[in-house]
Amino acid sequence: MVFGRAALVSLLGLVGVWALPAAELPPDPVLQGQLQRTLASSGLAAAVEDGRMAVALVDVTDPAHPRYAGLNDRHMMYAASLPKIAILLAGFEKISQGMMIYNPAVREMFVRLTRFSSNTDASKAIQSIGFDFIARVLQSDKYRLYDPQANGGLWVGKAYGGPNDYWKR
Structure with missing residues (x-):
């Protein structure tokens, strides 16, 4: 089965969107709040607070306007x-x-x-x-x-x- 050129271009294009440095893609307040609530309701807030877990989330539903949220996302893990x-x-x-x-x-x-x-x-x-x-x-x-x-x-x-x-x- 051959990987379609359009699919490859789409994959590489989306990775290009994801590759924006965090400084160029500021946290989206709504997405940030949703991420925090999701982690809290999943019992993962303590791991984030203790620095044992980091999360970086990019919503590329609209690739021209990606949304970003992160917790401990500036810490090497x-x-x-x-x-x-x-x-x-x-x-x-x-x-x-x-x-x-x-x-x-x-x-x-x-x-x-x-x-x-x-x-x-x-x-x-x-x-x-x-x-x-x-x-x-x-x-x-x-x-x-x-x-x-x-x-x-x-x-x-x-x-x-x-x-x-x-x-x-």
């Missing part, structure tokens, strides 16, 4: 599977640039990486895409997902096990 989003983005960027072929094997690897949070497939994808390419995508002006001068961001510094599964600076 480790999220084990979050880098898999960056791996997937870099993979589709490499495909869109004609540097990688989207075939059934790649599709299945990406599906397992995301749907089942497969660490094995995440590592395989990283090796296929390359740490350097992933780093360039994350730091690119197009996405701005990692900025070492602005408290970091989304980064892939190591894979999920196996030889050569770390990025060499």
